[in-house]
Amino acid sequence: MPNHNQKPKPDNRRDNLKKIQENIENTLENIQEAEHSVETASEFQEEEIRRKNERRRESIEGMRDEVRDEHAHQKRKKK
Template sequence: MSQHQKKPNPDERRDNLKKIQENLNNTLENMQEAEDSMETASEFQEEEIKKKNARRREAVDGMRDELRDEHAHQKRQK
């Protein structure tokens, strides 16, 4: 491997639970802020917020699955 080629980063999982939980919390907070902003939003903005929050709900489901998987992985490593 030449000095200009990068080596892949090792799989660093020690702080995965923390990172996933932070992302989950931020997404839930963003969803709530978006819901709150709908009070003053136009019809178009309200539709866009609903669409975005639907995508966020899907992401939340994925993050929750990821949290469960990572938690199980860490338990197996002990």
């Protein structure tokens, strides 16, 4: 039975930029590691790695959009 007394946690954006930046760096490292592993991968594995890296690159673009949004939010908050 759901607990209707629970309230959502407040939006804590203090460390969002740091977390997003860490995620970007980790994802870039994963791309590099995967590209290095292509050298010893089978043809099937190589294609899977390339597809996964493409999704990672798309994720990075989304995270960079979040960084821009976060910067804009911080500027508005300072005013």
